Amino acid sequence: MSRHCQVTGKKPAFGNRISHSNRRTRRRFDPNIQTKRYWLPTEGRHVKLRVSTKGMKTIDARGIERVVAEIRARGEKV
Numbered sequence: 649m650s651r652h653c654q655v656t657g658k659k660p661a662f663g664n665r666i667s668h669s670n671r672r673t674r675r676r677f678d679p680n681i682q683t684k685r686y687w688l689p690t691e692g693r694h695v696k697l698r699v700s701t702k703g704m705k706t707i708d709a710r711g712i713e714r715v716v717a718e719i720r721a722r723g724e725k726v
Contacts, residue, residue, distance in 0.1 A: 651681045654724060655703030655715055686712045695726050 652659045658679040665675040679700045686695055690713060699707070707715050716726055 651678050652698075653679060653681060653700035653703045654697050654719055654726075655699050655706050658700045658702065686716075688712060688716065697726070 650659065660679065661677040663675055663677060664672040666672055681698055681700055682704070683696060683698055684704065686697060686707065687693075688695055695712075695716065697703075719726055
């Protein structure tokens with residue numbers, strides 16, 4: 649599974665690594681993905697999500713119930 653955030657949808661970005669001699673080779677900028685467990689009080693269970701640190705802030709602001717509902721609306725399994 650590729651490194652992507654289940655909340656924000658962030659994926660790796662690509663760019664160039666530039667050496668001292670100015671040669672360019674491709675590189676990859678990975679998002680800061682963490683695996684985190686959240687408690688869902690309505691279901692009485694924990695869910696494990698792969699979220700970026702920005703996704704964690706989104707969950708803090710909106711609430712886990714609302715974010716999980718949005719993830720399920722997209723068709724992802726939680």
